[in-house]
Amino acid sequence: MIDKLEFFLALARERHFGRAAEECGVTQPTLSAAIRQLEEQLGVILVNRGSRFQGLTPEGQRVLEWARRIVSDSRTMREEMRAARKGLSGHMRLAAVPTTLSMVPLITAPFQEKHPDVTFSVLSTTSLQILALLENLEIDAGLTYLENEPLGRVTSVPLQIEQYHLVTAAGTALSDRESVTWKEVSDIRLCLLTADMQNRRIINQHFAEAGAVPKPTLESNSMIVLFSHVRTGRWASIMPYNVAKSFGFHEDIRMIPIVDPDVRHTVGLVATYREPFTPLVSALLHEARILGERNQVQ
Incomplete structure (x- = not known):
């Protein structure tokens, strides 16, 4: 059967x-x-x-x-x-929204150091697809936003707080500012994530709260594509500080806090709610809690 x-x-x-x-x-x-x-x-x-x-x-x-x-x-x-016979082994399937991809190795690296017989595959996708993949048993866990949109019946572990920054090349509009407003950012040439990404829906919401509408001239579902275009000096983007930082600091790149409103959002690990969890998922949730405690978001 x-x-x-x-x-x-x-x-x-x-x-x-x-x-x-x-x-x-x-x-x-x-x-x-x-x-x-x-x-x-x-x-x-x-x-x-x-x-x-x-x-x-x-x-x-x-x-x-x-x-x-x-x-x-x-x-x-x-x-x-x-696991009772051999210890933890097997393959874990993860999915992550683009803004959380830089956090994945902060979980997988210490996990695999403790459990070297476990392998991973990581898929970059949207928050809605992560929930569908969990429901259909196609992934074991996902990294996504824990607020803003319904998650359904999942177990979640907060990992990090996102704070949005304007990421732009030195010498471009607004690059000499200590902070900028959402209204000001709406008037410059932007490259942003595609509309199916929750990050983009959040950004659109904050622009609307500021009475502005973004008009990006380039969209992508890849943060690497966005950052590469920022480095040309012809585009600016909006990214969580930790995402922009993960690309490495460059003298030619400025990261400027966006205020009015000054907003933050929580991202974390989600897995289908069940009891008991599989040994692999249970160990992964444990590693996620360690990271969340280190980032002080528990």
Whole structure:
């Protein structure tokens, strides 16, 4: 039954029999047969079928909730037994919004020093995608904003407080100031994160509070792209201080606090709320709490 539920989860994620089969490493007929066997076992139709996948039935949606819970519990049990035999090992899948990427090694480096048999993959994505990936069991944890927008049923550990700065090249507009207002920043050439990023929605909100509307002439979902354009001297950007600092200090770059309003936002680690956590997630949350305490945001 567990294998069939894994196949069903993959189909619900991919919404395509061929792609789901490829993800599971089986042929499409094998996956289709497993889904039909699951339907026979449960006595309900789970999938609306035509010439292609047409969505889940109402019963399929309910079984999807159970499948996530059962598969998650099964994975937790297997991981806990493996940890009991060999210590912590395995692979952790993380996702992070762009402004938190510089914090990832502050968790993964000490974690792997303690548990060298654990490997990591890190995906840069949006806050909404992080929540969807957690719900679909596609990641183990995410780094994102803990305020501003609903997180749902997650466990969260505050890691750092963001303070926004104008990041601009020396000798450009406003670069000689000790602080600037959101209204003043709205009048210069900006490069910002794309509109699907929560950081951008937060920035837009603070501009609106100041009675201003930003008009960026370049947008990207990569902080590296933004910082590279700032260094040309033709653009300025808005970044949390710790993000800008992570690129390294340069004599030709100024970081100026933005005030009126002077705002701060909390970012942290999130994982799907469950009891017990997998041994890997439990150890990761412990490492995150150590970082949060060091940054005094607990």
